Amino acid sequence: MVAETSFVVHVPSTIYQEMVEHVSSGYPNETCGALGSVDGRTIKHYPTANAAERPDDFSIIGETDLIRIYDDIDTYDGELIYYHSHPITEAYPSPRDIDYARRSGYLYIIFSHRHHPEPPYARVFKIDVQGQVTEGKIAID
Template sequence: MVAESSLVLRIPAAIYEQMVAHVVAGYPNEACGALGSQGDLVVKDYPTDNAAEEPDDFSIISEADIVRIYNDIDEYDGDMIYYHSHPQSEAYPSARDIDWAKRSGYLYVIFSLQYHPKPPYARLFKIDSAGSVTEGSIEII
């Protein structure tokens, strides 16, 4: 894994708190959602249900939610970022996360709830089409 100092995601504190509440509410399953961003600034949170067949082991946003989110993000010419939680492990892309991210090209924010009931922590990742993982940083503003 490579760390990239230029990969920064700025998240307003109110949105970050909404994300934390969403992933905690999903525990002990994985929770997921999307963020709308403009440049490096998150402007909207889209919490979703986990549509995976086995939500304790993986997370997927339903096709209907993806379409709804994309349509809304298009209204402000933004970009989509995927976020989800790992209830039992660290905030790092799993092999399955990497496989999905290679196809989607999304930035990933991953929360770890491995120390639940303590608050989760989050990390930012970019995964390229070859599966290389680059870690960025999250700034709560």
């Protein structure tokens, strides 16, 4: 169940286009990356390889990339937003996404390729420690 929309993530159009290109390049596997944000405004894009054992079924940022991203985000006192793609299903958190997100506290942007070959579309979610899913809005500036 999704609670009402309660937050907005601002993404510059150039970064959003980079994200679309990144997740599209990984199709038909899941693709992932991160954004650095300050006060709900995206300021940096970190495309990464998918380090999951089965990239057709899951995505995860590898430890080396994650450390590099965290180190950089610390330099501007930002927050990490995780993004990944769902090659077949809706842009909505899977049970596994919910389990990981409730532990990490990240916002999740999920792209869906379910209408492939059309470009993927994205939605953003906040998932609390109880697993409650709240959908936000992505504002492309």
